[in-house]
Amino acid sequence: MTVQSDPHSATSLDVASRDTKGTSRTTGALVRKIRTGAPVVPFLVYVILVLGVPTGTIVAFAFRSNTGRFTWSNIHTILGTTAQTLEFRTGFENSLKLAVVTAVIPGVLGTIIAYAISTSEHPAFKRITAATSGVLAQFGGVNLAFMFIATLAATNGLVTKWLAAIGLDPWNHGFDLYKFWGVAFVYMYFQIPLMVLIITPAFAGLRPAWREAAEGLGASRWRFWRHVGIPVLTPAILGSMFLLFGSGFSAYATAEALTGGTISITPIQIGSILQGNVIAGEQNIAYALAFAMIVILLVSVVIYVLLRRRTSRWLL
Amino acid sequence: MASLELGAEIADPSQIDAPYGAEAPLNKPQRRFRWGRGAILIVTAAYFVVPFYAGMEYSLQRPTGGFSLTPLSQIASAPGFASALWLSTQLAVITMVVVMALMVPTVIYVHLRLPRFRRVMEVITILPIIIPPIAYSVGVLESAPQWLRNSQYLLAIVYVILAMPYVYRSLDAGLGALDVKTLVEASRSLGSSWLMTIWRVLVPNLRAALMSASVLTLALVFGEFTIANVDNWQTIPVWIYLAPTDNPRINTLVAMIALLATAVVLILIVSLDRSQSRNSRRSA
Numbered sequence: 001m002t003v004q005s006d007p008h009s010a011t012s013l014d015v016a017s018r019d020t021k022g023t024s025r026t027t028g029a030l031v032r033k034i035r036t037g038a039p040v041v042p043f044l045v046y047v048i049l050v051l052g053v054p055t056g057t058i059v060a061f062a063f064r065s066n067t068g069r070f071t072w073s074n075i076h077t078i079l080g081t082t083a084q085t086l087e088f089r090t091g092f093e094n095s096l097k098l099a100v101v102t103a104v105i106p107g108v109l110g111t112i113i114a115y116a117i118s119t120s121e122h123p124a125f126k127r128i129t130a131a132t133s134g135v136l137a138q139f140g141g142v143n144l145a146f147m148f149i150a151t152l153a154a155t156n157g158l159v160t161k162w163l164a165a166i167g168l169d170p171w172n173h174g175f176d177l178y179k180f181w182g183v184a185f186v187y188m189y190f191q192i193p194l195m196v197l198i199i200t201p202a203f204a205g206l207r208p209a210w211r212e213a214a215e216g217l218g219a220s221r222w223r224f225w226r227h228v229g230i231p232v233l234t235p236a237i238l239g240s241m242f243l244l245f246g247s248g249f250s251a252y253a254t255a256e257a258l259t260g261g262t263i264s265i266t267p268i269q270i271g272s273i274l275q276g277n278v279i280a281g282e283q284n285i286a287y288a289l290a291f292a293m294i295v296i297l298l299v300s301v302v303i304y305v306l307l308r309r310r311t312s313r314w315l316l
Numbered sequence: 317m318a319s320l321e322l323g324a325e326i327a328d329p330s331q332i333d334a335p336y337g338a339e340a341p342l343n344k345p346q347r348r349f350r351w352g353r354g355a356i357l358i359v360t361a362a363y364f365v366v367p368f369y370a371g372m373e374y375s376l377q378r379p380t381g382g383f384s385l386t387p388l389s390q391i392a393s394a395p396g397f398a399s400a401l402w403l404s405t406q407l408a409v410i411t412m413v414v415v416m417a418l419m420v421p422t423v424i425y426v427h428l429r430l431p432r433f434r435r436v437m438e439v440i441t442i443l444p445i446i447i448p449p450i451a452y453s454v455g456v457l458e459s460a461p462q463w464l465r466n467s468q469y470l471l472a473i474v475y476v477i478l479a480m481p482y483v484y485r486s487l488d489a490g491l492g493a494l495d496v497k498t499l500v501e502a503s504r505s506l507g508s509s510w511l512m513t514i515w516r517v518l519v520p521n522l523r524a525a526l527m528s529a530s531v532l533t534l535a536l537v538f539g540e541f542t543i544a545n546v547d548n549w550q551t552i553p554v555w556i557y558l559a560p561t562d563n564p565r566i567n568t569l570v571a572m573i574a575l576l577a578t579a580v581v582l583i584l585i586v587s588l589d590r591s592q593s594r595n596s597r598r599s600a
Contacts, residue, residue, distance in 0.1 A: 054455025150374035250448030290451035
């Protein structure tokens with residue numbers, strides 16, 4: 001494994017020199033390497049068994065037919081090439097749409113809020129808002145869904161009642177908490193704080209010297225942002241949005257608890273296959289769906305990392 | 317930061333170079349933005365506070381009006397709650413013991429002897445965050461042997477993986493703040509064994525890191541819904557979702573308590589980290 005092919009690990013070990021007695025030089029080196037690597041073996045074995053094997057299973061079975069041969073048919077199925085399998089295609093489309101909406105809107109709002117916070121002159125206020133966003137970014141799942149049902153459920157939700165009292169009942173204006181936009185609205189409760197949390201350091205990195213230089217050269221506030229601020233921040237903002245995309249794309253608990261599993265997005269579809277609410281023989285589809293989700297997530301994380309590398313050229 | 321500097325400049329007009337005539341045009345947008353900022357922050361605060369209030373009101377309001385704390389006393393007797401709490405507690409304890417036994421010696425050893433392995437650990441421990449829990453549960457449920465598949469403890473085994481990212485980061489930061497090498501050499505040269513060194517020297521020094529790691533693990537196990545739900549085990553979050561209580565307000569109340577507990581736990585960890593970094597600065 002990685003440990004044994006690592007030349008430095010052996011040289012950094014001083015104690016092991018006594019093992020070389022009586023053995024040939026190469027065997028001694030090998031024994032040393034194994035000895036050095038041995039203490040991390042339990043960790044590696046655990047990770048391989050409980051993380052590696054399940055992930056490998058997903059990848060392998062996504063391309064396996066019921067008879068155990070290699071096949072593309074599972075992938076074709078989830079891409080919705082036939083009328084019967086159209087639901088999976090719709091699922092992906094909805095999931096991607098939900099992820100994009102809950103990345104872009106909270107991304108923009110979070111950036112504005114982070115800027116408003118970063119211009120504050122009270123360090124205590126900054127500390128409190130940072131801690132609060134850290135807490136709120138973790139508020140996903142069942143609990144959040146129940147909180148929003150109490151807030152925006154038809155007729156009985158608190159805010160629904162408030163708005164109805166002034167003649168603006170959202171449910172009479174096309175809003176449905178248990179459909180796409182309702183779910184998106186609830187996701188924003190953890191996506192906005194997540195954005196604030198990851199974009200705030202970028203604002204701290206905007207050097208005062210740049211603004212002073214721009215002002216010294218006669219630039220207006222708008223021109224400073226147009227030519228310096230926004231171009232420098234763009235990779236950071238885009239990168240963070242990809243992270244939000246991943247978070248919105250993989251969320252399951254909130255949508256399941258809010259809609260009772262009725263919204264057709266990919267995580268919910270996987271969940272219902274796993275719980276056996278499907279026709280027999282669809283098991284392979286769960287692998288293919290899970291595989292596709294992992295691929296999409298990996299792509300968005302890679303883009304995030306690349307954009308962050310680009311960000312660090314200007315912002316530290 | 318930038319506008320902090322700007323504000324200071326305006327407060328002291330003598331610092332502004334008169335020829336640029338910067339004073340007037342700078343002053344105005346600054347003031348206008350103040351209003352904008354206030355409005356943004358108030359709307360934001362409302363979006364985050366109102367649902368919280370709604371949840372509390374819904375679960376604690378009496379039908380006749382006014383608030384009452386009696387729903388709190390009804391939680392314990394709600395059908396299924398006690399067994400869900402017991403299951404979640406068991407899972408939390410097992411997960412914590414296993415993840416600590418696995419990670420503490422490994423991370424310490426890697427810090428001391430295999431620094432090049434840190435990159436590998438970092439990549440491995442980021443994976444559970446990247447892989448969507450629902451996709452991961454597909455792999456787990458299909459690859460686990462049947463006897464394990466039928467056991468609720470499969471969840472604890474899986475939660476160890478989910479907790480690894482948080483535990484690794486806490487420990488890594490905690491060890492980074494210590495002079496591990498000197499501590500270990502001192503302890504070893506005085507004749508203590510490796511296990512003794514870890515237990516009597518390193519663990520006490522890592523108390524804050526271990527605290528935040530275990531509290532995060534606890535929060536994770538008590539909040540995990542996805543895998544428990546698709547594996548059909550009624551842990552606390554699954555109970556909140558599925559419990560057929562005669563009073564749905566009880567479920568919302570438990571959900572609100574869970575949110576409050578999460579907040580308290582996270583604030584605790586932030587303050588632990590702060591005191592830890594303060595200590596390390598003092599010793600430096």
